[in-house]
Amino acid sequence: MNWKRLYALTGWKTGTFSKRGQLSMTQNLFMIEIKELDDFAQAAFHGYKSLNRIQSWIFQTVYYTNENILVCAPTGAGKTNIAMISILHEIGQHFKDGYLHKDEFKIVYVAPMKALAAEVTSAFSRRLSPLNMTVRELTGDMQLSKSELEETQMIVTTPEKWDVITRKSSDMSLSMLVKLLIIDEVHLLNDDRGPVIEALVARTLRQVESTQTMIRIVGLSATLPNYLEVAQFLRVSPETGLFFFDSSYRPVPLAQQYIGISEQNFAARNDLLNEICYKKIVDSLRQGHQAMVFVHSRKDTAKTAAKLVELARNNEDLELFKNDEHPQFGLIKKEVMKSRNKDLVELFESGVGVHHAGMLRVDRGLTERLFSDGLLKVLVCTATLAWGVNLPAHTVVIKGTQLYDPKAGGWRDLGMLDVMQIFGRAGRPQFDKSGEGIIITSHDKLAYYLRLLTSQLPIESQFISSLKDNLNAEVALGTVTNVKEACAWLGYTYLFIRMRQNPLAYGIGWDEDAFSLPLK
Missing domain, CATH: 3.40.50.300 (P-loop containing nucleotide triphosphate hydrolases)
Structure with a gap:
């Protein structure tokens, strides 16, 4: 050529x-x-x-x-x-x-x-x-x-x-x-x-x-x-x-929805999250699509799945979730009944499944197969599925953006990388001509995720938090032996580049001489 x-x-x-x-x-x-x-x-x-x-x-x-x-x-x-x-x-x-x-x-x-x-x-x-x-x-x-x-x-x-x-x-x-x-x-x-x-x-x-x-x-x-x-x-x-x-x-166009909740009471907020999530899933099912709901703890997968089935029963929408018309339903049902996973067995006939890292590998594999074959209409899962398994759906819902971080000993926001990876599961190039990503978060976080996902926030360096450890590692390795070499080493980092562009974000005033290291 x-x-x-x-x-x-x-x-x-x-x-x-x-x-x-x-x-x-x-x-x-x-x-x-x-x-x-x-x-x-x-x-x-x-x-x-x-x-x-x-x-x-x-x-x-x-x-x-x-x-x-x-x-x-x-x-x-x-x-x-x-x-x-x-x-x-x-x-x-x-x-x-x-x-x-x-x-x-x-x-x-x-x-x-x-x-x-x-x-x-x-x-x-x-x-x-x-x-x-x-x-x-x-x-x-x-x-x-x-x-x-x-x-x-x-x-x-x-x-x-x-x-x-x-x-x-x-x-x-x-x-x-x-x-x-x-x-x-x-x-x-x-x-x-x-x-x-x-x-x-x-x-x-x-x-x-x-x-x-x-x-x-x-x-x-x-x-x-x-x-x-x-x-x-x-x-x-x-x-x-x-x-x-x-x-x-993007091979399949992605429609994105951002929904903010201002309710402060924990129980009321949780009910509202479930209701909004349910409405979005029903909209997708009525169009003949499958949906995934991402939650942030293993325990919450079964809780959310059970709540969705309960809401479907109360609203007389269970027919939308049912899978008994599938040609392999009888055969697969026998296989599902052999599973020791209580949630998998109980939710199967309602066309809903759960998926998280705490399940046995064989049960996770069965759930993935059921969803890809269309026997499960809705899958409630944790972010592990977005990373480790190539299993897309037309509609993806992120239910809440707060997750507990044991290292920090408190709650933190869902990171950009996880959100992008989860949204990447929406839309199947082989079967769908479009995909839909829905994020339900608190009202005060709405603008943050909007800027994040429309690529308006620049990528900043987080290197300062571990600068001491990394410098010590280079000293131990023998690649940094004096202050001049330490400055040269710093010139190879992304932190150095961002400091020159946006010094105030890193707590320093602008001084031309401070950034005179040559970029090789």
């Missing part, structure tokens, strides 16, 4: 895309067919005919260059396949004389949660097995011996686990073999886990400069307003390595 000619025809260049609809005019020209890839790369895309329009647009940069890249795109835009293309590029670098030199490289995929790491490991193991690549999970739940690490070409890990490994000077031989670092959900920088990402990116960038070795960084993120600063942090060229796609590129 003559890329230069195609760019000339469309009037586009590789880089930042934020204008709505511009890409759609040329999307038919742009779909890259899988048969255009190298033979070994086609094996990883078995069952695919072509890349989607976002993947096709950035394919040239990801597959044919070693540049650091940052892709900001809505949930469901196919960022996992972008990661796969970068992995195939790295594999291609080590194919010599028809033989893959496995001992020359390691690929690290940093997933935000253990549940997601397990899902990524499973998917990539299956797709890379024709290339004889070993993909293993390395998290708090899954430990790897030294020999297993040596035999593994792709490590799927969490930010905390990779931070621990790269902190140890004894593991330097492992980090020296890393040639590709993929960081999923980069907008986590705004979360309380953001400092870990900042620390490991800063360590990687310093390693690249001190050893003069090539480590490619691929950042995958949801749409965010200050993407230029995040690109600067990841050392991404804004002209050639930065790709920004707004919500118009």
